[in-house]
Amino acid sequence: xxxxxxxxxxxxxxxxxxxxxxxxxxxxxxxxxxxxxxxxxxxxxxxxxxxxxxxxxxxxxxxxxxxxxxxxxxxxxxxxxxxxxxxxxxxxxxxxxxxxxxxxxxxxxxxxxxxxxxxxxxxxxxxxxxxxxxxxxxxxxxxxxxxxxxxxxxxxxxxxxxxxxxxxxxxxxxxxxxxxxxxxxxxxxxxxxxxxxxxxxxxxxxxxxxxxxxxxxxxxxxxxxxxxxxxxxxxxxxxxxxxxxxxxxxxxxxxxxxxxxxxxxxxxxxxxxxxxxxxxxxxxxxxxxxxxxx
Amino acid sequence: xxxxxxxxxxxxxxxxxxxxxxxxxxxxxxxxxxxxxxxxxxxxxxxxxxxxxxxxxxxxxxxxxxxxxxxxxxxxxxxxxxxxxxxxxxxxxxxxxxxxxxxxxxxxxxxxxxxxxxxxxxxxxxxxxxxxxxxxxxxxxxxxxxxxxxxxxxxxxxxxxxxxxxxxxxxxxxxxxxxxxxxxxxxxxxxxxxxxxxxxxxxxxxxxxxxxxxxxxxxxxxxxxxxxxxxxxxxxxxxxxxxxxxxxxxxxxxxxxxxxxxxxxxxxxxxxxxxxxxxxxxxxxxxxxxxxxxxxxxxxxxxxxxxxxxxxxxx
Numbered sequence: 001x002x003x004x005x006x007x008x009x010x011x012x013x014x015x016x017x018x019x020x021x022x023x024x025x026x027x028x029x030x031x032x033x034x035x036x037x038x039x040x041x042x043x044x045x046x047x048x049x050x051x052x053x054x055x056x057x058x059x060x061x062x063x064x065x066x067x068x069x070x071x072x073x074x075x076x077x078x079x080x081x082x083x084x085x086x087x088x089x090x091x092x093x094x095x096x097x098x099x100x101x102x103x104x105x106x107x108x109x110x111x112x113x114x115x116x117x118x119x120x121x122x123x124x125x126x127x128x129x130x131x132x133x134x135x136x137x138x139x140x141x142x143x144x145x146x147x148x149x150x151x152x153x154x155x156x157x158x159x160x161x162x163x164x165x166x167x168x169x170x171x172x173x174x175x176x177x178x179x180x181x182x183x184x185x186x187x188x189x190x191x192x193x194x195x196x197x198x199x200x201x202x203x204x205x206x207x208x209x210x211x212x213x214x215x216x217x218x219x220x221x222x223x224x225x226x227x228x229x230x231x232x233x234x235x236x237x238x239x240x241x242x243x244x245x246x247x248x249x250x251x252x253x254x255x256x257x258x259x260x261x262x263x264x265x266x267x268x269x270x271x272x273x274x275x276x277x278x279x280x281x282x283x284x285x286x287x288x289x290x291x292x293x294x
Numbered sequence: 295x296x297x298x299x300x301x302x303x304x305x306x307x308x309x310x311x312x313x314x315x316x317x318x319x320x321x322x323x324x325x326x327x328x329x330x331x332x333x334x335x336x337x338x339x340x341x342x343x344x345x346x347x348x349x350x351x352x353x354x355x356x357x358x359x360x361x362x363x364x365x366x367x368x369x370x371x372x373x374x375x376x377x378x379x380x381x382x383x384x385x386x387x388x389x390x391x392x393x394x395x396x397x398x399x400x401x402x403x404x405x406x407x408x409x410x411x412x413x414x415x416x417x418x419x420x421x422x423x424x425x426x427x428x429x430x431x432x433x434x435x436x437x438x439x440x441x442x443x444x445x446x447x448x449x450x451x452x453x454x455x456x457x458x459x460x461x462x463x464x465x466x467x468x469x470x471x472x473x474x475x476x477x478x479x480x481x482x483x484x485x486x487x488x489x490x491x492x493x494x495x496x497x498x499x500x501x502x503x504x505x506x507x508x509x510x511x512x513x514x515x516x517x518x519x520x521x522x523x524x525x526x527x528x529x530x531x532x533x534x535x536x537x538x539x540x541x542x543x544x545x546x547x548x549x550x551x552x553x554x555x556x557x558x559x560x561x562x563x564x565x566x567x568x569x570x571x572x573x574x575x576x577x578x579x580x581x582x583x584x585x586x587x588x589x590x591x592x593x594x595x596x597x598x599x600x601x602x603x604x605x606x607x608x609x
Contacts, residue, residue, distance in 0.1 A: 038396075088571050092580030100533055103526065104573030111541045111566025168556065222522070226400065233397055271401035276384035278398050 004128030010259040011252055015234050016144040016213070018251020019151035020046075023206035024228025025235065025243035026158065027199040032238050034195035037098045041082060043106045043225025044113075047218065048075045051113060052204070064127065072204040078109070079200020083193050088178040113218040116198035121217040124133025124208075147209045154205055155244060162240070171195060175238070223267075230274045240247060250274075313439035317553040320446035321504040324453050326531045326547045327540055328500030333529070334538030335461055336493040337473030338388065341525045342364075342399030345406035346498040348520030349376045349574065350505025352410065352417060355426045355515050369506040373499050380498030384491040403522050410517040421518030425451060429510050442511050449507065453500060457540055473538075478597060534575050536582020545584040 024046055031039040040263045056067035086101050127266050132139040140192045161169040173181040174191045206217070206224075214220075227250065232238075235246025250270060257269035332338050351374035357363040363371075387398045411420050418424070428438040429445065436442050448508055455577040460466050472486050480486050510516050527550070535546025541555045553571070579586030 004341045086577050090577045090580065095532075095578065097576055097580045100529070101573055101576045103530075104576055107569030108566060108573060109569075111563070111569050114565060115562060226404065226522075230401070240425050264412045266410060267413075271404045275398055275401050276403075278401075286508065 006259070007256070008131040008136065010255045012135075012138055012140055013253035014255030015248060016141075016147050016251070017210075017255065018248040019147050019232075020110050020206045020210040020247075021227050021231040021250050022244045022247025023151060023154065023202050024224060025232035025247045026155070026240060029226055029238050029240060029243050030195045030202070031118075031231075032191045035087075036095055036101065036170065038229070039196075040099065040102045040215040040225055041221075042106050042199060042203055042228060043223070044106045045079060045200050045220035045221075046063060046107040046207035046210070046224045046228075047113065047216060047221040048078060048109065049204030049207025050124065050216035050220075051117050051122075051207075051218075053115075053208045053211065054124055054216075057208060072142075072201050074206035075207075076197045076201040079198075079203070080193065082200075083196035086192065087196070096134055106225075110218055111222060114229075117218060119218065121215045124211045126212040131145060141213065143212050145183040145210075147213075150205065150209050154202065158240070167191075167194070170234065227270065230270060234274060234277055240262070259262050290292040308379060310439045313443050315552065315555050317439060317442050317446050318508075319548050320443075321508050321511075322451045322528065322531065322547045322551050323450045323544055324504040324507075324544045325427075325501045325528050326459050326535070327450075327453055328541045329528050330532045330535070330537065330540060331460070331499055332493055332497040334533050334536075335466065335469040335473055336490050337476070338490060338494065339396050339529070339530060340399040340494070340497070341396050341522065342383075342401075342403040342406075343498070343501045343528050344520045344522060344524035345399075345403040346376050346380060347505040347524065348406060348410060348515075348517070349379065350502030350521065351515045352423070352505075353502075354506040355509040356416060359423070365510060368386040369503070369510075372506050373502050376502035377495050377499045379493065380495045384494040387492045388487070388494060400522060400525070403525055407517055407521050410520065420517060422514055422552065424514045426509050426513040426515070428513065429512060436511075446507060448512070449503075453503075454544070456542060461532040461540070465489070473595070485525070508509050523528050530572055534572070534583050536585040539582060539585055541592035542584035549583070551553075 008083055020118045024042060027042050049071055053067060053072035056062045056070050057064060082105055090101055102111060121195055126143040128142045132141055162172055171191050174188055177220055208225055231247040231250045232243050235242025253273055254266055254270045258266040312409055325343060332340055350372045353375055354368045357368045358365050383402055387395055404497055410417050451565045468484045471484055476486055521599055532543060532548050534550060536544035539564055554564060557567055575583050
């Protein structure tokens with residue numbers, strides 16, 4: 001295989017994982033914009049998406065499309081419960097406390113998943129076969145195409161939702177300023193609640209499409225959350241296009257690093273890139289300069 | 295009083311395993327006190343303390359075992375090296391705020407962890423590094439859990455005293471101002487940058503100290519101990535004990551170190567119960583469990599007091 005072709009191959013596989021990082025990063029951004037907190041349970045949403053899909057599709061033999069939506073629905077409900085339960089009833093609304101509550105919740109979810117699904121890694125069959133397609137000389141798995149397609153679809157839908165619908169605009173208003181949003185009559189509580197549900201659904205989608213190429217187990221959530229979080233920061237925390245670019249960039253750099261430098265240091269490389277970006281441009285690639293009010 | 299309980303306790307414990315758990319608790323206390331100084335008094339969060347803990351452990355473990363360095367000077371050397379590393383990381387990182395700082399320390403933790411695994415020629419890789427010598431003073435070797443108990447708890451009490459001293463000093467007041475309102479502190483003439491970095495270095499050095507002690511106690515280290523989950527665990531201990539309360543830190547650490555041991559019986563539910571406790575404490579006692587209990591106790595006493603006083607007032 002020629003070197004350029006090899007590069008192209010790494011690029012494609014990087015874009016594939018990068019797409020799922022982007023979805024996770026968007027989930028982080030949505031909750032961050034609504035509440036200012038970092039939801040550490042985001043990775044658990046991803047894990048749950050894969051797990052529910054395995055139960056519905058592989059175990060209960062529900063048709064693919066129905067199982068997909070059912071799994072997304074279940075995880076969305078869990079996101080909703082997270083907000084309705086611990087987050088809403090927290091005695092302190094301090095950011096750090098809320099963030100640590102999501103950490104606690106993620107441990108609870110992990111513990112429950114271990115009891116339900118056991119400790120063994122599980123996998124899903126790819127959506128449509130395993131014969132690689134040749135695209136400009138590079139082998140592309142059909143699952144990668146599914147991942148691209150679904151990611152593009154979801155991002156477009158979200159873009160439409162946030163730009164064109166009343167609810168989406170209301171959510172953006174809450175992100176811009178919670179107080180002014182409340183003053184204009186936007187039900188801020190409902191928007192926060194919606195943001196958790198939406199993030200749950202997004203996490204689930206990422207988990208479902210990723211599982212056929214990586215396998216899943218009850219403890220994959222933390223690493224995925226870290227990657228998604230890095231992607232979000234890389235692109236500028238809280239920015240949607242930033243999350244997409246950050247996710248894809250992280251995926252590609254990781255894949256190139258693994259292929260060209262060393263596959264053992266793949267994860268370390270991802271974080272090294274992140275640290276460098278943080279030191280050189282703390283607000284991320286797309287983040288504007290922030291002014292702080294005293 | 296505290297010292298009395300600590301040093302009297304081993305007399306009643308026959309089981310070496312119990313002593314070992316307490317020894318680990320003493321090490322955790324050292325790390326948690328350091329982290330609490332950073333979180334509670336400098337208002338900064340680090341999710342990278344496992345990395346400093348690991349640096350201390352691996353530096354003194356590898357240098358003494360592979361290269362035959364003498365133990366005590368190596369521990370000091372490890373402290374100095376970790377301090378320098380922390381300083382180097384601290385300068386750019388502490389300029390960042392909020393999530394970014396958490397992420398940068400977290401990223402550092404992951405990098406150190408992966409290097410520990412991959413550099414197996416030096417660190418023994420994922421299977422760990424064994425044969426680290428015990429501590430000794432002259433001919434006296436610290437090789438039993440009981441001897442180590444006195445050494446570790448002695449050191450942890452020393453660390454506690456020094457830290458209590460630090461927070462009541464001028465530096466401590468500057469730090470408290472810094473954690474309340476950084477900008478106001480700056481306006482009052484506190485060199486916030488310098489204090490933040492110094493406290494970060496102190497905190498990292500304490501973690502490194504605990505790491506070195508750990509290495510020479512267990513005599514075997516493996517990367518699993520120093521993963522990001524340990525960082526999370528110590529942050530949890532600080533939060534459960536209450537940020538800014540050093541006595542609370544001791545309470546939180548002992549509680550959370552003993553808890554998994556008590557839960558061994560219900561193995562599969564261990565993770566779940568730990569998560570539930572963490573979530574529950576944070577939801578209902580955001581100030582920390584220890585201050586929360588103290589507060590509840592005080593309120594109760596006030597109520598009881600009022601009750602006993604009020605009949606007299608009535609005509």
